[in-house]
Amino acid sequence: MANSTIGAVGQTCKRLNIFGVPAAVGAEFSSFTIKENWSSLKDAKENLQAVQTIIKTKVAIETDKPRGVNPEVQLWLSRVEEIITDKTLEVEYGKLTRGSFFRSWTLNLPRRRKVGKKIRKKLVHVKDLIDNVKNFTDVGVDLPVDTVDPIPQAKTFGMESMLEQLHEYFEDKERSIIGVSGQGGIGKTTLLTAFFNELSGGSDLRVVILIDVSNSEMLDVRAIQHTITERLGLPWVNTETEDARARLLMKALVRKRFVILLDDVRKKFRLEDIGIPVPNTENGSKIILASRDENVCIEMGAMKSLIRMQLLDGQSSWDLFLSNLSTDARSSIESGYSIKWRAMAIKNSCQGLPLALKVTSRALAGLKSPNDWRDAIMTLNTGLSEIKGVDQIFQPMKYSYDKLDATTKNCFLYCTLFPEDSSIRKEQLVEYWIAEGFIPPNQNWKANFTIISKLKSACLLQETNFGLKVRLHKVIRQFGHWLANQETNFLVQSGKNLESAPEIDQWNGPQRISLMSNDIRDLSFSPNCSNLETLFLQNNPNLKRLSSMFFKTMTKLRVLDLSNTAIKELPDCDALCQLQHLNLCQTPIIKLPRRFWVLKELRYLDLSQTEALEETYDNCSKLLNLRVLNLFRSHYGIRDVSDLNLDKLKELNFLGITICSEDVLRQLKKAHPLAKSTHRLSLRNCAGVKSIHFTIFNQMKQLLELYIESCPKLTELVMDQDEREVSKLEVLTLWELPFLDTILVKSMPHYFMMLRELTIYDCPKLENINWVAKLESLDKLVVSRCNQMVHIISEIDRGTQGMYNRTDGMSEEEEIQSLIEEACQIKIGENMKVTDEEVGENIEFPKLRSVLLTDLQNLVSICRPRKFPSLESIRVQECPSLMRLPVISAHKIKLRQICGSSEWWNRLEWDGKEIRREMENYFIAI
Numbered sequence: 001m002a003n004s005t006i007g008a009v010g011q012t013c014k015r016l017n018i019f020g021v022p023a024a025v026g027a028e029f030s031s032f033t034i035k036e037n038w039s040s041l042k043d044a045k046e047n048l049q050a051v052q053t054i055i056k057t058k059v060a061i062e063t064d065k066p067r068g069v070n071p072e073v074q075l076w077l078s079r080v081e082e083i084i085t086d087k088t089l090e091v092e093y094g095k096l097t098r099g100s101f102f103r104s105w106t107l108n109l110p111r112r113r114k115v116g117k118k119i120r121k122k123l124v125h126v127k128d129l130i131d132n133v134k135n136f137t138d139v140g141v142d143l144p145v146d147t148v149d150p151i152p153q154a155k156t157f158g159m160e161s162m163l164e165q166l167h168e169y170f171e172d173k174e175r176s177i178i179g180v181s182g183q184g185g186i187g188k189t190t191l192l193t194a195f196f197n198e199l200s201g202g203s204d205l206r207v208v209i210l211i212d213v214s215n216s217e218m219l220d221v222r223a224i225q226h227t228i229t230e231r232l233g234l235p236w237v238n239t240e241t242e243d244a245r246a247r248l249l250m251k252a253l254v255r256k257r258f259v260i261l262l263d264d265v266r267k268k269f270r271l272e273d274i275g276i277p278v279p280n281t282e283n284g285s286k287i288i289l290a291s292r293d294e295n296v297c298i299e300m301g302a303m304k305s306l307i308r309m310q311l312l313d314g315q316s317s318w319d320l321f322l323s324n325l326s327t328d329a330r331s332s333i334e335s336g337y338s339i340k341w342r343a344m345a346i347k348n349s350c351q352g353l354p355l356a357l358k359v360t361s362r363a364l365a366g367l368k369s370p371n372d373w374r375d376a377i378m379t380l381n382t383g384l385s386e387i388k389g390v391d392q393i394f395q396p397m398k399y400s401y402d403k404l405d406a407t408t409k410n411c412f413l414y415c416t417l418f419p420e421d422s423s424i425r426k427e428q429l430v431e432y433w434i435a436e437g438f439i440p441p442n443q444n445w446k447a448n449f450t451i452i453s454k455l456k457s458a459c460l461l462q463e464t465n466f467g468l469k470v471r472l473h474k475v476i477r478q479f480g481h482w483l484a485n486q487e488t489n490f491l492v493q494s495g496k497n498l499e500s501a502p503e504i505d506q507w508n509g510p511q512r513i514s515l516m517s518n519d520i521r522d523l524s525f526s527p528n529c530s531n532l533e534t535l536f537l538q539n540n541p542n543l544k545r546l547s548s549m550f551f552k553t554m555t556k557l558r559v560l561d562l563s564n565t566a567i568k569e570l571p572d573c574d575a576l577c578q579l580q581h582l583n584l585c586q587t588p589i590i591k592l593p594r595r596f597w598v599l600k601e602l603r604y605l606d607l608s609q610t611e612a613l614e615e616t617y618d619n620c621s622k623l624l625n626l627r628v629l630n631l632f633r634s635h636y637g638i639r640d641v642s643d644l645n646l647d648k649l650k651e652l653n654f655l656g657i658t659i660c661s662e663d664v665l666r667q668l669k670k671a672h673p674l675a676k677s678t679h680r681l682s683l684r685n686c687a688g689v690k691s692i693h694f695t696i697f698n699q700m701k702q703l704l705e706l707y708i709e710s711c712p713k714l715t716e717l718v719m720d721q722d723e724r725e726v727s728k729l730e731v732l733t734l735w736e737l738p739f740l741d742t743i744l745v746k747s748m749p750h751y752f753m754m755l756r757e758l759t760i761y762d763c764p765k766l767e768n769i770n771w772v773a774k775l776e777s778l779d780k781l782v783v784s785r786c787n788q789m790v791h792i793i794s795e796i797d798r799g800t801q802g803m804y805n806r807t808d809g810m811s812e813e814e815e816i817q818s819l820i821e822e823a824c825q826i827k828i829g830e831n832m833k834v835t836d837e838e839v840g841e842n843i844e845f846p847k848l849r850s851v852l853l854t855d856l857q858n859l860v861s862i863c864r865p866r867k868f869p870s871l872e873s874i875r876v877q878e879c880p881s882l883m884r885l886p887v888i889s890a891h892k893i894k895l896r897q898i899c900g901s902s903e904w905w906n907r908l909e910w911d912g913k914e915i916r917r918e919m920e921n922y923f924i925a926i
Contacts, residue, residue, distance in 0.1 A: 033116070034112065034115065034116045034119060037116070037119045037120055037123055038093060038119055040123055041119055041122060041123045041126065044123060044126040044127055044130070045083065045084065045126055047130060048080060048083065048084070048126050048129055048130055049084060051130060051133055052077070052080050052084070055073065055076070055077065055133065055136070056077070059073060059074075059077070070136065070138065070917075071913075071916055071917035071918075071919075071920035071921070072135075072136070072913055072916075072917060073136055074920060075913065075916055076129065076132060076133075076136075078906050079129060080129055083122070083125065083126060083129070089115075089118055089119065089122060092115050092118070093115060093119070096111060096112065096115050150196075150197040151193050151196060151197060151210065153190070153193045153194060153197060154190075155323065156187075156190055156191075156194050157312060157316045157317075157319050157320040157323070157354070158312040158313060158315075158316025158317075158319075158320075159187060159190065159191055159194065161310075162180075162191055162307060162309065162310070163191065163194060163195065163198075165307050166178065166180070166191065166195055166288070166307060167195075169305045169307070170195075170286060170288075172305075173281050173284070174281060174304075175286075175304065175305040176278075176279040176280055176281060176285070176286060176287065176301075177279065177286070177287045177288075177289070177300060177301040177302045177305065178286065178287070178288045178289070178302055178305040178306075178307070179288075179289055179290075179291065179294075179296075179297025179298070179300065179302025179305060179306045179307065180192065180288065180289070180290040180291075180297070180306075180307045180309060181290070181291055181292070181293065181294040181296075181297050181306065181307070181308055181309065182290075182292065182308060182309025182310075183292055183309075183353075184292055184355075184474050184475040184478070185353050185354065185355030185356060185473075185474075185475040186309045186311065186353060186354060186355075187309060187312075187354045187355075188263065188264070188290040188291075188292075188309055189212075189263050189264070189290070190354065191290070191309070192210060192261045192263050192288065192290055193210065195261070195288070196208060196210045196261055199259065207231065207232065207253065207256050207257075207258040207259070207260075208258070208259045208260075208261075209227065209228055209231045209258070209259075209260045209261065210261045210263065211224055211227045211228070211260065211261065211262050211263065212263045212264060212421060213262050213263060213264055213265045213266075213289075214263075214264045214266065214420055214421035214474070219267070219269050219273075221242045221246075221273065221274060222242060224274050225242065225245050225246070225249060225274060225275060228249055228253075228260075228274070228275065228276075229245070229249070232249070232252050232253075232896055232897055233872040233873040233894075233895070233896025233897045234248065234249075234252060234873055234875070234896075234897050234899060234924070235850050235851075235852045235873045235874075235875040235899065237852070242273075245275060246272070246273060246274060246275035247275070248275065248899075248924070248926055249274070249275025249276070250272070250275050250276075250277055251924055251925060251926070252275075252897065252924045253275070253276060253277050253285075254277045254283075256285075257283065257284045257285055258279075258285045258286075259285065259286045259287075259288065260276060260285075260286075260287055260288070261288045261289075261290075262287065262288070262289040262290070263289075263290050264290060264291070264292075264421070264474065265289045265290065265291040265296055265297075265300065266291065266292070266293065266296065267296065268296055268299040268300055271287070278301075287300075287301075289302065294306065294308070311351065311352030311353060312352040312353075312354060312357070313352065314352075316352075317347055317348075317350065317352050317357055318344070318347055320354060320357045320358065320361070321343070321346075321347045321350075321357050321360070321361045322361070323361070324358060324361035324362050324365060325361055325364065325365050326365050326366055328366070328368050329364065329365060329366060329367050329368060331368075332367070332368040332369070332373075336370070338370055339370050339373050342370075342373040342374060342376070342377045343364075343373060345377055346360060346364065346373075346376060346377055347360075355459075355473070355475055355476075356397065358459055359397050359400050359458070359459045359460075360397075360399060360400065362400065362457070362458060362459050363399050363400035363403055363458065364376055364399075376399065394478075394479045394482055397460075397476065397479045398479075398483075400458050400459065400460065401458075401460070401479075401483065403458070404454065404455075404458065407438055407439065407451065408451050408454050408455065410433075410436070410438050411433055411438055411439075411451050411455070412455055412460055412461070412480065413480055413483060413484050413487070413488065413490075414429075414432060414433065414436065414438070414512075414534075415429070415455075415461065415470075415472050415477075415480065416472065416477055416480035416481055416484055416490065416492060417490070417492055417494065417512060417514035417516075417534065417536055418471075418472075418494060418514070418516070419494040419495025419516065419517045420472075420474060420477055420495060421471060421472075421474065422471060422494075422495065422517070423464045423469035423470070423471045424469055424470055424471065425468065425469050426449065426452060426468065426469065426470060429452075429470065430449070431581065431604055431628070432534070432559055432581065433451075434580075434581075434603070434604075435558050435559045435580040435581035435603065435604060436533065436534065436558055436559060437558070439451070441603060441627060441651075452470060455470075456470075459473075459476075460472070460476055460480075461476075488511050488512075489509055489510045489511050489512075489531070490510060490511065490512050490513075490514075491506060491507070491510040491512070491513045491514070492512075492513075492514045493514070493515055493518070494514045494515065494516045494517050494518070494536065495516070495517040495518070496518055497518060497519060498515065498518040498519065498520055499518075499519050499520065499521065500520060500521075500522075501515060501520050501522075501523055501525075502515075504525050504527050507527035507528065507529050507532075508527070508528050508529070509531055510529075510531065510532060511531050511532065511533050511534075512532070512533060512534040512535075513529075513532060513534070513535050513536070514534075514536040515536065515537055515540070516536040516537060516538045516539050516540070516561070517538075517539040517540075518539075518540050519540065519541075519542055520537070520540045520542075520543050521540075521542045521543060521544065522543070522544070522545050523537075523543070523545065523546050523547065523550060524545060524546075524547045525547055525550075526547050526549040526550055526552055526553075527550075527553070528553050529553050529554050529557075530553050530554075530555065530556065531556060532554050532556060532557055533556050533557060533558045533559065534557075534558065534559040535554070535557060535559065535560050535561070536559075536561050537560075537561060537562050537565060538561040538562060538563040538564055538565065538583065539563070539564045539565075540564075540565050541564060541565065541566060542566055543562075543565040543566055543567065544565075544566040544567065544568070545567075546567065546570070546571050547571065548571045548572060549571065549572070550571050551571060551572065551573060551575050551576055552572075552575055553575065554575055554576060555575050555576075555577065555578065556578055557576055557578060557579055558578055558579060558580045558581065559579075559580065559581040560576070560579060560581065560582050560583070561581075561582075561583040562582075562583065562584055562587060563583045563584065563585040563586055563587065563606065564585070564586045564587070565587055566587070566588060567584070567587050567588070567589055568587075568588050568589055568590055568612070569589060569590060569591065569593075570584075570589070570592065570593050570596075571593075572593065572595075573593055573595065573596060573598065573599060574595060574598055576598075576599055577598065577599075577600070577601065578601055579599050579601060579602055580601050580602060580603045580604065581602075581603065581604040582599070582602060582604065582605050582606070583604075583606040584605075584606060584607055584610060585606045585607070585608045585609055585610070585630070586608075586609045586610070587610055588610075588611070588612045589607075589610055589612065589613055590612050590613065590614055590615075591613065591614055591615040591616070591617070592613075592615070592616045592617060592619055594617050596616070596617065596619035597619045597622040597623065599623060600623065600624070600625065601625060602623050602625060602626060603625050603626060603627045603628070603651070604626075604627060604628045605620070605623065605626060605628065605629050605630070606628070606630045607629075607630060607631050607634050607636070608630040608631065608632040608633060608634060608656055608680075609632070609633045609634065610631075610634045610635060610636070611633075611634075611635050612635055613634050613635045613636040614635060614636060615636065616636060618645070620646065621645045621646050621648060621649070623649070624648055624649060624650070624651070625651055626649050626651060626652055627651050627652060627653055627654065628652075628653070628654040629646070629649070629652060629654070629655055629656070630654070630655070630656035630680070631656055631657050631658050632656030632657065632658060632680035632681070632682055632705070632707070633658060633682045633684075633707060634658050634682075635658075636658070637658035637659055637660035637661075637682070637684055637685070638657065638658065638659050638660065638661065638664050639660045639661045639664070640661060640663070640664070643664070644664060644667060644672065644674060646673075646674055647673050647674075652674075652677045653677055654677060654679050655674055655677040655678045655679065655680075656678075656679060656680035656681075656682075657674070657678060657680070657681055657682070658681075658682040658683075658684055659681070659682070659683050659684070659686065660684055660685045660686060661686060662686050662687075662688040662689045665683065665686060665689065665692075665696065666696075668696060668697075668699070668700075670699075672699065675699035675700045675701075676699065676700075676701065676702070677702070678700045678702065678703055679702050679703065679704050679705070680703075680704060680705040680706075680707075681697075681700065681703060681705070681706050681707070682706075682707040682708075682709065683706075683707070683708045683709065683711060684707075684708075684709045684710055684711070685709075685710050685711065686711045686714070687711070687712060687713065688713065689711050689713060689714050690713050690714060690715055690716075691714070691715065691716045691717075691718065692708070692714065692716075692717050692718070693718045694717070694718065694719045697727075701728070702728060703727065703728060703729055704728055704729065704730050704731065705729070705730065705731040705732075706729060706731070706732050706733070707732075707733045707735065708732075708733070708734050708735065708737065709733070709735040709736060709737075710735065710736045710737075711737055712738060712739070713739060714737050714739065714740050715739050715740060715741055715742060715765075716740070716741070716742035716743070716744065717734075717740070717742070717743045717744070718744045719743075719744060719745040719746060719752065719771075727752070727753065727754060728754055729752065729754060729755055730754055730755060730756045730757065730777075731755075731756065731757045732752070732755055732757070732758050732759070733758075733759040733760075733761070734759070734760045734761070734763055735759070735761045735762065736761065736762045736763075737762070737763045738762075738763075738764060738765070739765055740763045740765055740766060741765035741766060741767070743766070743769060743771060744771075745771035745774060752771075752774070752775055753776060753777065754777050755775050755777055755778060756777055756778065756779045756780065756847075757778075757779060757780045757782075758772065758775070758778060758780070758781050758782070759782040759783075760782070760783045760784070760786060761782070761783075761784045761785055762784070762785040762786070763785075763786050764785070764786060764787045764788055765788055766786050766788060766789050767788050767789055767790055767791070767794070768789060768790065768791045768792060768793060768794040769783070769789075769792060769793070770791075770793050770794055772792070772793065773793050773844045773845070773863070774844075775845075776846060776847070777847055778845060778847060778848050779847050779848065779849050779850070780848075780849065780850045780852075781848065781850070781851050781852070782852045783852070783853050783854075783856065784852075784853070784854040784855055784856070785854070785855045785856075786856055787856075787857055787858060788858060789856055789858065789859055790858055790859065790860050790861075791859070791860060791861050791862070791863070792853075792859070792861070792862045792863055793862065793863035793864075795861075795863060795864045844866055845866065845868055845870075845871070846869055846870065847870050848868060848870055848871055849870050849871065849872045849873070849894075850872060850873050850875075851871070851873070851874045851875070852875045853874075853875070853876050853877070853879055853882070854875075854876075854877045854878055854879070855877070855878045855879075856878070856879045856882070857878070857879070857880065857881070858881055859879045859881055859882045860881050860882065860883070861882070861884060861886070862882070862884075862885065862886045863886045864886060865886045865887065865888045865911075866886055866887075866888070867888060868886075868887065868895075869894070870894060871887070871894060871895055872894050872895060872896050872897070873895075873896060873897045873898075873899070874895075874897070874898045874899070875897075875898075875899040875900070875926075876898075876899070876900040876904060877899075877900060877901070877926070879904070880904070882904070883907060883908060883909050884908065884909050884910075885898070885908065885919070887915075887919070888915075895922055896922065897922055897923075897924050898919060898922050898923045898924070899923075899924045899925075899926050900923075900925070900926065901925065901926065902925045905923055905925070
């Protein structure tokens with residue numbers, strides 16, 4: 001029997017060689033060869049462990065330097081660890097060698113073949129790992145440079161010496177923290193911006209970030225963390241605590257050589273609380289901070305590296321002054337001594353303060369005649385200087401302000417109600433102006449924004465956030481407060497970290513009061529406010545109570561903002577007969593007052609995200625002047641067709657609404673008057689809805705945001721929009737839809753052409769969302785808690801399908817034939833690479849910047865590799881089966897960060913060492 005077995009082995013080996021499989025495969029059938037290979041494997045593993053110890057020692061040395069560890073070395077160590085810790089083969093070998101040598105080794109040919117193959121394969125693997133070590137010329141690598149995008153800046157004047165000093169300190173390895181001090185408007189921000197832009201010209205730094213701190217009383221940790229997060233390309237998660245986010249940022253920055261420029265630091269704070277590692281001479285990183293207070297620079301660690309800003313000298317002041325004048329104005333100055341003398345006198349009144357020079361010269365830009373210049377200097381030198389206590393820097397600003405028309409002046413002063421350096425949404429600001437009567441409600445948006453343009457041109461207002469928001473410069477805001485005290489009566493204590501309101505006697509008389517962005521908890525008194533027109537109490541998250549008679553004397557109140565407070569009910573509102581603007585967004589208010597209908601002048605009512613609101617007593621339908629009504633994602637939803645009784649609101653042009661009934665949804669299919677005004681729509685708890693066809697939204701021409709939540713029977717969404725219709729929908733959220741398993745999107749053009757943000761949460765029946773590949777405008781994708789989702793985009797992974805497939809119950813001959821087929825497939829598979837030609841020239845996801853995937857237990861793939869030209873960040877958490885990322889190369893995209901657990905990262909598979917090495921530099925463990 002032994003001879004027949006040996007003969008069978010020989011025949012099998014002959015067959016394998018005929019089919020082109022290496023003869024080594026046949027050798028696996030010999031029992032003596034298996035024992036010999038097992039002994040060789042043990043010796044090789046001992047040698048491998050010795051080499052591993054040496055490499056680990058070298059790696060430990062590199063991690064203490066400001067360099068990274070060679071990704072090839074990291075990959076090698078992870079593979080070695082897998083080899084050494086895997087005991088599976090030892091168990092199989094032990095079972096094979098148990099009992100009688102002749103009996104167990106001749107009657108278990110399939111098992112012997114299988115174990116022998118594994119031993120030989122592992123032996124080859126171990127020897128290859130040992131041989132690979134000679135390729136490691138250096139276990140450390142220099143981390144790649146992360147480019148700096150320059151910030152637009154005007155030409156600098158007279159800053160050469162200060163820039164030179166800053167460069168000198170920067171190059172000194174012993175100076176890790178550098179301070180810049182000087183008064184407001186002297187040019188600290190300009191200096192930091194110029195230096196920031198110079199770092200874009202070939203620095204070996206990995207990260208350079210410029211941050212406006214402005215911590216007047218309360219340090220806005222969230223805003224600073226958001227700036228750093230954006231710069232690093234990390235995904236922003238609203239639900240994360242500041243401490244958790246600080247830990248993440250520390251991990252991201254500690255591995256980089258960074259420079260962080262902190263502008264306008266008012267108070268000392270701990271860098272670690274933000275998530276910024278303290279720089280030192282070893283890591284080579286730098287902190288550069290600017291403050292009006294020299295002591296703050298010293299307290300923050302810049303005692304040996306302090307630069308004191310200087311006012312501009314005469315020539316630099318003159319150059320800056322002239323640079324903002326028109327060609328005609330400059331010509332008139334050169335045409336005669338009298339004009340030049342007056343212009344020089346105005347320049348001298350600015351006393352070398354860059355901001356004052358800029359504001360004044362912009363205001364005088366068009367002057368030409370001698371009389372114009374004479375009038376200008378008289379305005380600057382009379383009246384204002386006689387007012388006691390006026391800061392000299394306000395004089396030139398007053399001239400610029402005086403040139404504005406009355407409406408624009410009022411709009412400017414209104415901006416001073418907001419906290420220092422806070423950004424204000426343009427649309428929100430315009431709504432306040434309308435409520436105050438500065439501009440008419442029927443005026444178009446372009447005309448309203450003209451006022452903002454005027455204030456920008458006068459250097460009294462700055463744009464932020466890609467032009468979506470505006471803010472006041474610190475010095476301009478101080479000037480505005482001074483003006484408000486002269487021309488009107490404001491009480492402004494916004495952003496002061498107050499825990500209690502001002503004394504009751506301070507409420508008597510002011511026309512506008514701003515106590516926003518504080519920590520006031522109680523307003524249990526009844527102030528006398530007969531002149532009050534605006535009251536800002538928003539962003540006092542612990543404010544729970546207003547006295548029952550709080551509004552009793554506020555008969556002139558036009559604007560009341562209580563958003564983001566803890567108010568559960570409003571006191572009696574009968575006195576608020578002039579109120580036009582009421583914001584209760586993000587409050588726990590339970591119901592509106594029964595006599596809410598008395599607010600007949602109300603034009604703006606925001607009740608969005610009022611998660612406890614149960615009853616409005618139908619008062620909204622009686623407020624006939626409403627232009628804006630926002631009930632988006634409110635607990636109070638339209639449950640019955642009869643509740644759609646807002647037809648009388650003829651002025652309504654913005655509606656946010658929450659619907660909780662299939663009947664109401666069907667009603668909206670018709671040309672309902674509300675449809676034309678609907679901008680935001682939430683569908684929640686529509687128990688009978690099984691299918692939603694997006695033709696139902698045909699009448700909602702202005703729909704921007706759609707939120708579908710907790711519809712227990714919903715199984716499909718069908719985007720069958722008419723090709724002639726172009727939807728404006730920008731944000732779509734699908735939330736807690738337990739039976740949704742089908743989303744059908746027709747070929748382009750389709751309903752989601754403008755969609756920027758897509759969030760899918762807790763939709764356990766969805767297996768993929770192939771249609772997202774069609775979203776040309778998609779910027780952010782969030783998918784979470786979809787347990788059946790196997791692929792984000794389900795595609796055939798060409799060349800790998802069918803590999804390693806096995807069928808139980810094969811005969812020995814069939815198993816050997818399978819071995820042949822498998823060997824051929826592996827041979828092909830080893831040479832597979834995804835090329836640009838295979839990916840195709842049609843670029844999908846052209847604008848996708850951020851991908852966040854969490855708690856997707858069965859997710860195997862995102863999609864095939866693509867060119868993702870805008871992708872900046874990928875965050876993966878609790879997706880244990882996701883073994884590949886669909887990125888071709890980090891050099892061809894804008895990728896900045898890949899976030900996930902170290903365990904997940906170490907399990908990822910790559911199409912070669914080069915791509916693994918590229919991606920290693922972008923990984924952040926969380």
